[in-house]
Amino acid sequence: MESFLAHSDLQRLIDALAGRGYMVMGPTLQQEAIVYDRVTRIEDLPRGWTDDQQPGKYRLRRRDDEEFFGFVVGPHSWKRFLFPPLTTLLTSRQTEEGWEFETPPDDPPPLALLGVRACELAAIAVQDRVFMGGEYVDPTYAERRRKLFLVAVNCTQAASTCFCVSMNTGPRCRQGFDLALTELDDGFLVEIGSDAGKELLAALPSRAATAAELEEAEAHRQRARVQSRSIPSDEVHDLLLANLQHPRWSEVAERCLSCANCTLVCPTCFCSSVQEVSDLTGENFERRRQWDSCFNLDFSYFSGGHVRQQTRARYRQWLTHKLATWIDQFGTSGCVGCGRCITWCPVGIDLTEEVAAMREGAP
Amino acid sequence: MISPRTAGAMPAAGPWLPQSAVLESVTPETPGVATYCLRLTSGDCLAKYSFDPGQFNMLYVPGYGEAAISLSGPTRRAAQGGADTELLVHTIREVGSVTGAIARMTVGQKLALRGPFGKPWPLAELTGVDVVLVAGGIGLAPLRPVIYEILSQRDRFGRCVLLVGARSPENLLYAPEYSAWRSAGVEIHTTVDRPAAFWKGNVGVVPLLIDRLRLRDAGRTAFLMCGPEVMMRFSAAGALARGIGRERIWLSLERHMQCAVGLCGHCQLGTELLCRDGPVFRFDRVEPLLQIHDL
Numbered sequence: 001m002e003s004f005l006a007h008s009d010l011q012r013l014i015d016a017l018a019g020r021g022y023m024v025m026g027p028t029l030q031q032e033a034i035v036y037d038r039v040t041r042i043e044d045l046p047r048g049w050t051d052d053q054q055p056g057k058y059r060l061r062r063r064d065d066e067e068f069f070g071f072v073v074g075p076h077s078w079k080r081f082l083f084p085p086l087t088t089l090l091t092s093r094q095t096e097e098g099w100e101f102e103t104p105p106d107d108p109p110p111l112a113l114l115g116v117r118a119c120e121l122a123a124i125a126v127q128d129r130v131f132m133g134g135e136y137v138d139p140t141y142a143e144r145r146r147k148l149f150l151v152a153v154n155c156t157q158a159a160s161t162c163f164c165v166s167m168n169t170g171p172r173c174r175q176g177f178d179l180a181l182t183e184l185d186d187g188f189l190v191e192i193g194s195d196a197g198k199e200l201l202a203a204l205p206s207r208a209a210t211a212a213e214l215e216e217a218e219a220h221r222q223r224a225r226v227q228s229r230s231i232p233s234d235e236v237h238d239l240l241l242a243n244l245q246h247p248r249w250s251e252v253a254e255r256c257l258s259c260a261n262c263t264l265v266c267p268t269c270f271c272s273s274v275q276e277v278s279d280l281t282g283e284n285f286e287r288r289r290q291w292d293s294c295f296n297l298d299f300s301y302f303s304g305g306h307v308r309q310q311t312r313a314r315y316r317q318w319l320t321h322k323l324a325t326w327i328d329q330f331g332t333s334g335c336v337g338c339g340r341c342i343t344w345c346p347v348g349i350d351l352t353e354e355v356a357a358m359r360e361g362a363p
Numbered sequence: 364m365i366s367p368r369t370a371g372a373m374p375a376a377g378p379w380l381p382q383s384a385v386l387e388s389v390t391p392e393t394p395g396v397a398t399y400c401l402r403l404t405s406g407d408c409l410a411k412y413s414f415d416p417g418q419f420n421m422l423y424v425p426g427y428g429e430a431a432i433s434l435s436g437p438t439r440r441a442a443q444g445g446a447d448t449e450l451l452v453h454t455i456r457e458v459g460s461v462t463g464a465i466a467r468m469t470v471g472q473k474l475a476l477r478g479p480f481g482k483p484w485p486l487a488e489l490t491g492v493d494v495v496l497v498a499g500g501i502g503l504a505p506l507r508p509v510i511y512e513i514l515s516q517r518d519r520f521g522r523c524v525l526l527v528g529a530r531s532p533e534n535l536l537y538a539p540e541y542s543a544w545r546s547a548g549v550e551i552h553t554t555v556d557r558p559a560a561f562w563k564g565n566v567g568v569v570p571l572l573i574d575r576l577r578l579r580d581a582g583r584t585a586f587l588m589c590g591p592e593v594m595m596r597f598s599a600a601g602a603l604a605r606g607i608g609r610e611r612i613w614l615s616l617e618r619h620m621q622c623a624v625g626l627c628g629h630c631q632l633g634t635e636l637l638c639r640d641g642p643v644f645r646f647d648r649v650e651p652l653l654q655i656h657d658l
Contacts, residue, residue, distance in 0.1 A: 099383050099475055103379065244655050273629070274622070299629065300619065325634045
């Protein structure tokens with residue numbers, strides 16, 4: 001059962017979330033990109049804008065209509081709201097009796113994410129497994145995740161860099177949301193995904209969707225299935241692990257700057273490092289966790305030296321982890337097909353192209 | 364086996380919170396290496412703490428950071444009560460800022476730890492089996508609890524052989540204990556890379572000791588190895604050549620372990636997260652990974 005919510009009632013959705021204590025985060029226009037930030041009014045949304053994406057290229061452009069969500073994904077993922085780029089894990093204080101340790105109080109506001117795409121729902125599901133699916137649960141992530149309200153939006157177009165169809169993660173939002181919207185010319189079809197979503201929708205002036213609206217929504221969603229890139233998701237695990245010495249790794253390393261952009265824009269990359277920070281008295285210390293990247297040379301440093309000295313080894317680590325060994329470690333691929341790593345690579349390295357080359361040259 | 368989650372000094376407060384400890388004693392071992400005995404200051408944590416040989420702690424010196432250090436002392440089971448069961452024993456080589464800070468500490472000073480973490484040596488699988496321990500340098504430290512464990516239940520195991528390699532005779536770890544171990548029924552062979560004038564023993568790499576080893580029944584012999592990765596690679600090859608099955612060889616691997624709970628990504632080796640899936644691995648599981656340089 002889908003309902004219809006008029007464009008003019010989108011503000012009520014935001015207000016209803018705010019009224020239930022959520023801080024609403026959604027797409028906004030900043031620095032010539034669409035980034036996720038606080039949204040209080042529908043005017044904050046990038047209405048009437050779209051994005052052109054290619055390897056190493058991202059440009060915003062006006063649409064010839066007034067759609068609220070007529071773009072794909074930008075440089076930000078929602079990752080930063082659940083797994084913050086910088087977290088204080090521990091404070092230490094020297095006392096007469098010795099060290100006193102404390103986990104800093106962590107009471108983040110409940111967030112409602114507005115405009116989560118299917119690939120991004122999949123990315124959240126991937127990080128759920130990493131941070132909450134094992135023997136040890138990450139308290140920072142779990143606390144934010146527990147309070148989350150998710151308003152998904154079905155894509156009605158794909159960027160040239162999208163390949164969610166081949167990763168089986170989109171473009172249709174199928175699970176993991178409270179509400180899912182599909183944008184029509186004058187409003188949204190709304191699908192309920194949870195009791196919390198049902199309760200929220202009941203507070204909005206919606207009505208049952210007509211057959212014509214359902215048909216229109218499906219036609220819009222179908223447009224997003226047109227994708228030029230793909231990864232053979234069922235065979236890529238074995239393909240990469242059988243080709244760890246393939247000459248292609250050296251070739252891509254000649255282009256790769258080891259800049260870590262791909263890992264920072266990736267919605268699933270979770271590697272981090274902890275730094276020890278002192279105040280001037282030398283009696284108070286903090287352990288701060290910061291996003292890190294397997295592309296940084298020091299990331300693999302230990303008493304035996306740097307494990308992955310060459311860019312070749314670091315690119316290989318990233319790609320094989322993302323597409324293959326992630327499955328061994330967490331029971332799911334680390335890639336959701338959002339294409340951010342292709343768009344935001346300064347030299348336009350395209351992982352789908354790398355996999356294809358490996359496949360063609362496979363022994 | 365006791366799971367590290369329930370057995371350790373890990374409170375429900377989360378994986379990052381360490382427990383305060385006091386340095387009770389320091390025993391110099393070899394150049395740059397000493398054994399540090401720590402006592403958890405909270406009696407409650409101490410009562411709950413237990414580990415299995417091969418597991419490690421994250422030792423924390425505020426202002427410097429954490430380092431993953433294997434437990435090198437007896438388990439409570441092996442020691443069968445007594446004051447030393449109260450102490451968490453770590454043998455540490457001074458290599459970086461954290462281990463350097465620990466090396467500069469004096470008895471009575473405070474530090475902290477989280478743990479124990481990681482998969483232990485598979486002692487439960489070794490009942491009735493001849494056990495060959497292969498150690499290189501500081502790699503003997505995580506194997507010493509195995510020796511104590513075997514000695515405390517000598518009848519449970521078959522022969523126990525210890526093969527130790529070091530750079531030079533003065534680097535042979537725990538050498539003062541060898542005669543006691545020999546008397547208790549451990550066969551010990553040593554080798555050094557660089558002999559001193561007085562040295563009348565073996566010279567050369569550890570795998571040479573494996574080549575010369577007298578085996579009673581290769582089908583009922585297990586190898587446990589810890590040392591530099593290259594040493595373990597060649598030692599495993601040596602064991603295979605002597606007819607030991609891949610499923611009878613275990614090794615303890617090392618990478619930079621930072622969170623110790625599988626959440627930070629640092630200690631990956633291909634398909635494995637060493638802190639979570641290791642550090643002890645059966646050889647057949649990691650053999651292909653060890654063949655790739657800089658994986």
